[in-house]
Amino acid sequence: MKFITIGLMLVLLAGCYGDSQTKVNDTSAIVTEFNWNLPPQMALPVEPADNPMTEAKFQLGRHLFYDKRLSGGGTISCASCHEQNKAFADNQIRPLGGAGDLHPRNSQSLANSAWFASVTWGNPSLTTIEQQTMLPLFGVDPIEHGINETNHPAILQSILQDARYKPLFAQAYPNLQQIDWKQLVDSLATFVRGIISFRSAYDRYIAGDKSALSESAKRGMQLFNSERLECFHCHDGHLFTDSVRDRSMLVFETPFHNTGLYNIDGVGGYPAPNTGAHEVTGRAVEMGAFRAASLRNVAVTAPYMHDGSIATLADVVRTYAAGGRNIIEGENIGDGRRNPYKDSFIAGFEISEEEIADVIAFLNSLTDEQLLIDDRYGNPFE
Numbered sequence: 319m320k321f322i323t324i325g326l327m328l329v330l331l332a333g334c335y336g337d338s339q340t341k342v343n344d345t346s347a348i349v350t351e352f353n354w355n356l357p358p359q360m361a362l363p364v365e366p367a368d369n370p371m372t373e374a375k376f377q378l379g380r381h382l383f384y385d386k387r388l389s390g391g392g393t394i395s396c397a398s399c400h401e402q403n404k405a406f407a408d409n410q411i412r413p414l415g416g417a418g419d420l421h422p423r424n425s426q427s428l429a430n431s432a433w434f435a436s437v438t439w440g441n442p443s444l445t446t447i448e449q450q451t452m453l454p455l456f457g458v459d460p461i462e463h464g465i466n467e468t469n470h471p472a473i474l475q476s477i478l479q480d481a482r483y484k485p486l487f488a489q490a491y492p493n494l495q496q497i498d499w500k501q502l503v504d505s506l507a508t509f510v511r512g513i514i515s516f517r518s519a520y521d522r523y524i525a526g527d528k529s530a531l532s533e534s535a536k537r538g539m540q541l542f543n544s545e546r547l548e549c550f551h552c553h554d555g556h557l558f559t560d561s562v563r564d565r566s567m568l569v570f571e572t573p574f575h576n577t578g579l580y581n582i583d584g585v586g587g588y589p590a591p592n593t594g595a596h597e598v599t600g601r602a603v604e605m606g607a608f609r610a611a612s613l614r615n616v617a618v619t620a621p622y623m624h625d626g627s628i629a630t631l632a633d634v635v636r637t638y639a640a641g642g643r644n645i646i647e648g649e650n651i652g653d654g655r656r657n658p659y660k661d662s663f664i665a666g667f668e669i670s671e672e673e674i675a676d677v678i679a680f681l682n683s684l685t686d687e688q689l690l691i692d693d694r695y696g697n698p699f700e
């Protein structure tokens with residue numbers, strides 16, 4: 319992954335990189351005034367010491383998230399690729415940035431990203447939403463928002479001088495004389511961190527309403543948690559991913575797994591640039607290793623995988639059943655089932671069509687329908 323050259327982001331990012339797998343969880347200095355409104359089983363997520371959650375920053379960030387003026391061409395906002403009615407993902411295989419660049423990876427859902435131990439599909443060095451927020455804004459590989467060395471002062475001024483934003487900035491930063499990009503990035507990250515999603519049928523079920531899941535979904539849940547399918551090993555816990563960090567932890571891990579989707583060279587290669595954690599660390603054993611996606615709201619975020627290369631949930635389950643993906647035509651020919659870096663839990667299994675339908679019924683029960691329409695997360699300009 320290449321980063322932008324403009325000094326602005328380099329200053330903001332200084333000191334952020336390091337690729338150790340076990341990281342110390344710094345939860346000191348955190349006193350939140352934010353109403354997280356969580357179900358009892360959820361531990362509070364970590365808030366960066368220099369950007370604690372406040373409702374005022376959340377509301378400012380919500381405006382910025384939907385504001386196309388926050389881009390070089392005035393045509394793109396965060397919401398262009400992170401749409402509320404798709405759980406803040408989109409339905410593109412890979413999205414287009416503001417200058418027509420095709421992003422190498424599929425847009426991710428932003429729901430509950432406050433808890434992910436690392437952010438993005440496969441980057442162990444990105445551990446905060448603040449870091450990630452700068453990449454679409456200022457990045458050049460690919461260009462997304464297209465804010466650069468030349469246009470950033472005018473873009474910042476157009477936001478700061480807007481009458482609608484003045485009270486929002488005053489409430490979010492009452493003691494600050496001069497607002498700069500750091501405050502915009504922090505507020506955007508605060509909004510994203512505050513996108514909480516625990517109102518699915520599955521959540522009603524674990525809260526005690528045994529009728530919330532259909533019989534098919536219950537069978538699917540059992541299959542998901544079985545030693546035959548093995549899904550729960552990587553998609554575990556309340557967020558259905560093993561890449562979780564919360565305030566109760568002293569240390570945290572940033573795990574990545576190769577699920578056998580590619581093998582373009584017979585020795586385990588994934589097509590560049592999407593080589594997963596390997597792209598960042600250069601370590602061969604991390605070839606094709608990606609973060610286990612949270613499966614909450616997965617029914618509304620098709621297509622699937624880091625590059626959007628699987629169209630439906632049924633095909634995802636079939637790929638796991640086959641123990642990986644054997645590509646027999648096109649540019650990525652190769653038998654992913656024989657990828658030497660493949661995780662040992664991707665061993666393949668027998669499954670009937672009816673059982674596939676049950677697994678999908680379970681995955682469908684993870685959709686938080688209210689999230690998709692909740693005004694709290696909606697476009698404030700509409």
Ligand code: HEC
Nearest residue numbers: 396399413414415421423424425426437438439451454462
């Ligand atoms: C052009 C489309 C596009 C735009 C615009 C965009 N994103 Fe994204 N976003 C993506 C893609 C693609 C990924 C996956 C990136 C990767 O894996 O490298 C992503 C990932 C993320 C993640 C990581 C989520 C996770 O589960 O780890 C966050 C947070 C995020 N975006 C926030 C934002 C914010 C905030 C904005 C606006 C400043 C924004 N994005 C604008 C496409 C976009």
Ligand code: HEC
Nearest residue numbers: 547548549552575608609610611622623624634638661663
């Ligand atoms: C070895 C760990 C592991 C196991 C076991 C596993 N997964 Fe995954 N899962 C992942 C990883 C890693 C990804 C992302 C892979 C990529 O994009 O290359 C993923 C992606 C997915 C996705 C796509 C999510 C999205 O937003 O694109 C679905 C759906 C899914 N898994 C369901 C399942 C099911 C169902 C099972 C059991 C049959 C299962 N997984 C077993 C690690 C695992």
